[in-house]
Amino acid sequence: MDASAHNDNVMRLGDLVLIYLDSRRQYLVQVSENLNLSSDLGNMALKEMIGKAFGYVGETHLGHKYYCLRPSTADLMFKVKRKTTIVYPKDLGYLLVETAVGPGSRVIDVGTGSGALAMVLAKIVAPDGMVFSYERREEFLDNAKRNIARAGCTENVKFYCRDVVVDGFDAQTVDAVFLDVPEPWAIVPVAETVLKGGHHLVSWSPNVEQVKRTVDVLKENHFIRVRVSEIIERDLLVRQQGIRPRERGITHTAYLVRAQKILVNSKD
Numbered sequence: 663m664d665a666s667a668h669n670d671n672v673m674r675l676g677d678l679v680l681i682y683l684d685s686r687r688q689y690l691v692q693v694s695e696n697l698n699l700s701s702d703l704g705n706m707a708l709k710e711m712i713g714k715a716f717g718y719v720g721e722t723h724l725g726h727k728y729y730c731l732r733p734s735t736a737d738l739m740f741k742v743k744r745k746t747t748i749v750y751p752k753d754l755g756y757l758l759v760e761t762a763v764g765p766g767s768r769v770i771d772v773g774t775g776s777g778a779l780a781m782v783l784a785k786i787v788a789p790d791g792m793v794f795s796y797e798r799r800e801e802f803l804d805n806a807k808r809n810i811a812r813a814g815c816t817e818n819v820k821f822y823c824r825d826v827v828v829d830g831f832d833a834q835t836v837d838a839v840f841l842d843v844p845e846p847w848a849i850v851p852v853a854e855t856v857l858k859g860g861h862h863l864v865s866w867s868p869n870v871e872q873v874k875r876t877v878d879v880l881k882e883n884h885f886i887r888v889r890v891s892e893i894i895e896r897d898l899l900v901r902q903q904g905i906r907p908r909e910r911g912i913t914h915t916a917y918l919v920r921a922q923k924i925l926v927n928s929k930d
């Protein structure tokens with residue numbers, strides 16, 4: 663279960679905890695009565711955490727310190743079992759504030775992929791909103807369901823195994839549509855039919871050619887305020903000998919498209 667559901671900051675059986683030894687040794691684990699976590703710096707018994715507060719400092723059997731931290735949403739995203747590429751926190755964080763999505767919203771997510779986006783959306787729309795998540799490949803959907811169950815978000819996601827271009831959506835009148843597929847332009851016309859007027863469609867694409875086709879189709883289908891951005895993130899190395907950007911890292915993820923639907927023939 664999601665540890666943040668309790669306010670007392672105590673780690674319980676089944677809670678997700680980020681065990682941090684150092685920047686190269688970080689593990690997202692579920693507190694358990696009978697499992698041990700092993701690393702080259704020693705073993706850690708997960709039952710030791712039960713009843714302790716987040717922030718607890720333990721010792722491996724080889725005497726190295728480990729720290730029990732509350733996982734961030736980005737940690738949960740990066741630790742999903744991946745069968746596909748996933749959306750990146752820098753892009754999703756930005757896109758979320760570029761929509762009107764919040765607690766109680768009903769949103770569409772295509773394709774489910776590894777479930778990283780669906781999981782974050784489920785957290786945002788909780789407790790009484792819903793994510794309608796569509797994926798055409800059953801093996802990806804099965805993996806995503808496991809990832810979302812592990813994050814404790816199952817109650818706020820409904821899954822559908824289908825090709826949306828062929829079979830469309832069941833969900834009606836949603837507050838936002840999120841598209842992370844190779845051919846978003848093919849889904850725009852059907853997305854328009856289920857999106858509330860004035861609300862947002864957002865789409866991720868790694869290539870400029872995809873963006874061009876998507877923008878063209880958005881403009882043909884009653885979407886306005888069409889905007890495209892790229893979010894560039896740069897980590898800094900902070901050391902005694904000097905502070906400078908890291909020379910390696912993720913250089914490109916996706917171009918971000920967002921647009922808002924207008925109602926045709928509406929006079930009021």
Ligand SMILES: C[S@@+](CC[C@H](N)C(=O)[O-])C[C@H]1O[C@@H](n2cnc3c(N)ncnc32)[C@H](O)[C@@H]1O
Nearest residue numbers: 748749773775776777778779797798825826842
């Ligand atoms: C890049 S992955 C999505 C990753 C996901 N957003 C995440 O964060 O884990 C793209 C997924 O879209 C699915 N897909 C592509 N076209 C689709 C369509 N027309 N209908 C349903 N799923 C589709 C693919 O099978 C793939 O799993």
